[in-house]
Amino acid sequence: MDKLVVDFRNRFPALSQQVYGKPLVYFDNAATSQRPDCVIELQERMTAYTCANVHRAVHRLALDATELYQQGREAAAAFIGAPSAGQVIFTSGTTAAINLVASCFTRRFLRKGDRILITEAEHHSNLVPWQFACELYGTELLVAPVTEDGSLDMDAFRKLLERDVKLVAVAHVTNVLGVVNPLHEIIAAAHQAGARVLVDGAQGIVHSRVDVGSLDCDFYAFSGHKIFAPTGIGILYGKRELLEEMPPYMGGGDMVDRVTFEKTTYGPLPLKFEAGTQNIAAAACLAPALKLAAEVQDSATLQDNLETTDRLLADQLSTIEGLHCPSLANPRRKGIFSFCIDGVHPTDAAEIMDKMGVAVRTGFMCAEPLIRKYSEHGMMRASLMPYNTPDEVDIFMEALRRAVKMLR
Amino acid sequence: MTIQEISEQIVEEFSMFDEWLDKYEYLIETGKQMPAIAEEAKTPDNLIEGCQSRVWLDCRQEDGLLHFTADSDAVITKGIISLLIRVFDGQKPADIVAADLSFLDRIGLKDNLSPTRANGLVAMITKIKAYALAFLQKEENEQ
Numbered sequence: 001m002d003k004l005v006v007d008f009r010n011r012f013p014a015l016s017q018q019v020y021g022k023p024l025v026y027f028d029n030a031a032t033s034q035r036p037d038c039v040i041e042l043q044e045r046m047t048a049y050t051c052a053n054v055h056r057a058v059h060r061l062a063l064d065a066t067e068l069y070q071q072g073r074e075a076a077a078a079f080i081g082a083p084s085a086g087q088v089i090f091t092s093g094t095t096a097a098i099n100l101v102a103s104c105f106t107r108r109f110l111r112k113g114d115r116i117l118i119t120e121a122e123h124h125s126n127l128v129p130w131q132f133a134c135e136l137y138g139t140e141l142l143v144a145p146v147t148e149d150g151s152l153d154m155d156a157f158r159k160l161l162e163r164d165v166k167l168v169a170v171a172h173v174t175n176v177l178g179v180v181n182p183l184h185e186i187i188a189a190a191h192q193a194g195a196r197v198l199v200d201g202a203q204g205i206v207h208s209r210v211d212v213g214s215l216d217c218d219f220y221a222f223s224g225h226k227i228f229a230p231t232g233i234g235i236l237y238g239k240r241e242l243l244e245e246m247p248p249y250m251g252g253g254d255m256v257d258r259v260t261f262e263k264t265t266y267g268p269l270p271l272k273f274e275a276g277t278q279n280i281a282a283a284a285c286l287a288p289a290l291k292l293a294a295e296v297q298d299s300a301t302l303q304d305n306l307e308t309t310d311r312l313l314a315d316q317l318s319t320i321e322g323l324h325c326p327s328l329a330n331p332r333r334k335g336i337f338s339f340c341i342d343g344v345h346p347t348d349a350a351e352i353m354d355k356m357g358v359a360v361r362t363g364f365m366c367a368e369p370l371i372r373k374y375s376e377h378g379m380m381r382a383s384l385m386p387y388n389t390p391d392e393v394d395i396f397m398e399a400l401r402r403a404v405k406m407l408r
Numbered sequence: 409m410t411i412q413e414i415s416e417q418i419v420e421e422f423s424m425f426d427e428w429l430d431k432y433e434y435l436i437e438t439g440k441q442m443p444a445i446a447e448e449a450k451t452p453d454n455l456i457e458g459c460q461s462r463v464w465l466d467c468r469q470e471d472g473l474l475h476f477t478a479d480s481d482a483v484i485t486k487g488i489i490s491l492l493i494r495v496f497d498g499q500k501p502a503d504i505v506a507a508d509l510s511f512l513d514r515i516g517l518k519d520n521l522s523p524t525r526a527n528g529l530v531a532m533i534t535k536i537k538a539y540a541l542a543f544l545q546k547e548e549n550e551q
Contacts, residue, residue: 020428345461345482348436351522352484355428377461377481402429406436407483 001389004301009387011036011292022357025392025399030175030203030336030383031361032225038288039228042068046281054280055254055271068284073270075287076235079294080220081211086269087243089236090278094202095125097221097236098169100273101198102129104246105167105219109196112138114166117195119144119152119181121174124366126200130169139166146370150177150327154185161193168197172204172220176367176381177327178336180208187217196242202226206385207334209297212237224282229289233282236273243269250275302386310335312390313382316397320404326374338365338381341404346380349403356399411503414495415511422515431516435487442490445477456531461485463532467539472547473498474540485525488517489532496536501547504540509533 009015014034017024026034046068052061054069070085077085091097110116116130116139134141142165144157152170161168168190173180183199190197201210201222212220219242224233238246248255248266252275257265266272296302314328314337322342327333340346346362353360363378364371371379382396409417425431449466456463461482468475476493480486495511496504512518518526 345484347461347522347525348482348484351525352429352432354522355432406433 001391002301002305004299005305005387005389008296008302009389011038012387013037013040015387019357019359020355023395025358025395027382027384027388027392027396028359028361029206029385029388030178030226030381032231033206033228033385034387035230036228036289036292038292039230039285042285042288043230043281046284050281053277065280065284068287069278069280072233072283072286075290077237079210079290080205080222080235080237081213082237083213084240087237087240089238089243089270089273090283091221091234091236091273092232092279093223093225093234094200094221095129095234097219097234098125098198098200099129099132100236100249101169101219101221101238102133104249104273105196105198105242106133106137106139108246109242110137110139110166113140113164115140115142115164117142117144117157117160117165117168117190119157119170119174120146121150121152121177121179121367121370122169122171123175123200123202124368125202126169126171126198127369146174146177146179148326149330150174150179151330151332152179152181152186154182157186158189161189161195165190165193165195168195169200170197171200171202172210173207173334173336174367175203175336176338176365176370176379177330178203178333178338178383179327179330180204180332180334183215183217187215191216203336206293218242224286224289227289227293229285230279230282232279233286235286240269243273248272248275252276296386299386305389306335306384306386309384309388309390309393312393313337313384313396316393320400324374335384336381337383338371338379340375340377340379344404344407345377346375347378348407349400350380352403352406353396353399356395356402358396358399360396411495411499411507415509418491418494419511419514428516428520431520432484432487435491436483437487438490438494439480439483439485439487442479442486442493443477445479449477450479456528456535461528463489463528465489465532465535465539467536467543469501469543472500474501474504474543476536476539485528488525488529491517492532492536496540501540501544505537505544507537 012034050065052065054066073085077088082088142160145153147153187197196218198219199217201220205222218239220237225231255275257267325339350362361381450464454464454466463480465478476497478489
């Protein structure tokens with residue numbers, strides 16, 4: 001194995017631990033990524049020495065905390081190519097970011113009878129908030145189907161767009177089948193039809209360089225914890241003219257301009273959408289996390305390693321009799337494998353594999369309508385990061401084969 | 409045999425295995441050997457809520473003793489419920505209601521189950537005890 005891969009892997013303390021006396025093989029990266037030394041160090045340092053609230057006091061600790069917090073925001077803006085840090089709103093995660101748009105954008109811009117278009121492969125976080133919006137504002141939800149291998153059916157999508165759609169909400173990369181959606185094509189078609197576009201980037205942010213400027217999306221949401229940062233911090237990017245027009249989400253401290261009992265005016269972007277004390281240390285940790293993520297995305301060695309590992313896993317999975325992985329051969333699939341195996345309940349298999357040190361996800365993966373198409377018992381998902389290695393694929397396959405043998 | 413005696417027997421059997429994988433192997437084998445539940449007994453009433461996999465549990469009374477049959481779509485779950493059935497099948501309702509189930513801790517089952525499966529285990533025990541309690545109350549009403 002390349003020394004660069006080994007060095008990179010060694011930056012994640014969690015990856016060198018043992019579970020049940022066996023080396024950990026962590027293949028649940030689509031749920032959350034492990035954290036590197038630089039993020040752990042900053043979070044510990046801030047917890048120990050820079051514990052102060054931001055934007056409020058003039059003392060040293062508060063100034064330091066505010067500075068680090070702002071660096072996190074600027075890092076996030078730079079990472080996705082946002083024109084200004086003011087268009088990067090801190091939320092608790094992708095889910096909160098989508099809920100914010102479903103609440104505030106819908107309230108301001110949509111009318112009864114307007115339509116919101118999602119796809120069949122969305123995570124519940126990009127489905128349920130729109131059901132809420134439809135209930136509250138009388139809008140209607142349309143769902144574009146995916147083909148057998150998990151690709152969005154673009155013909156069906158274009159047809160649905162003609163039906164008075166005002167907003168399209170779509171995943172950058174789908175969380176079950178790992179398929180990269182053709183965002184440029186989707187966004188251009190939506191804009192031509194007069195619809196705005198929100199991109200759920202929870203999975204997409206990890207494996208591809210995002211530039212919200214060239215994408216021309218209206219909103220882009222992602223979570224820190226899928227890309228080396230701690231849990232509890234997420235980003236909502238939005239076009240300035242939309243964010244300016246949208247009403248605030250929550251009322252409280254830090255989001256106001258002037259407050260009287262009669263009337264309150266709101267603060268400038270992004271503060272208007274950030275009522276209350278945020279997850280300050282986690283926000284600050286976006287700076288080292290995204291710096292590392294950019295290095296990883298630019299490293300040919302690490303990307304080659306991911307590709308080699310992915311290809312090996314794809315080849316090996318196809319040797320298991322009765323295994324069905326809908327997107328296995330889809331050229332747009334990236335780092336994620338969801339599959340079911342005839343005669344084997346995925347939860348049974350995962351529990352046995354866990355005892356062999358292998359971590360995977362099973363069940364309905366927050367995408368129940370999609371998974372029910374393939375299996376009534378849910379599926380198993382293995383998801384990779386550039387720190388995973390071909391050696392780990394061997395251990396994973398040994399565990400999977402053993403589980404299948406025991407269970408059949 | 410009494411509930412207590414069967415429980416002790418199970419603890420002894422599990423103590424033969426050092427590795428958790430071997431304990432799973434054993435659970436899976438007992439699950440596979442469990443007699444099948446009648447298809448018509450797979451009713452919504454017999455379905456246990458709170459399990460990640462689906463579990464049906466049916467209970468009949470014969471000569472004052474309770475008899476259980478069950479099924480699940482997951483084999484490990486079947487193994488777990490077959491242990492419970494081995495303990496409770498053919499026992500008196502009063503004994504089932506009063507039963508001490510600490511043997512599950514002693515074989516390490518509770519500690520090593522995933523939280524969703526542990527919830528499922530609690531749901532199975534609750535269902536078995538609820539059946540026993542219902543029959544017990546019926547007996548008392550008849551007396």
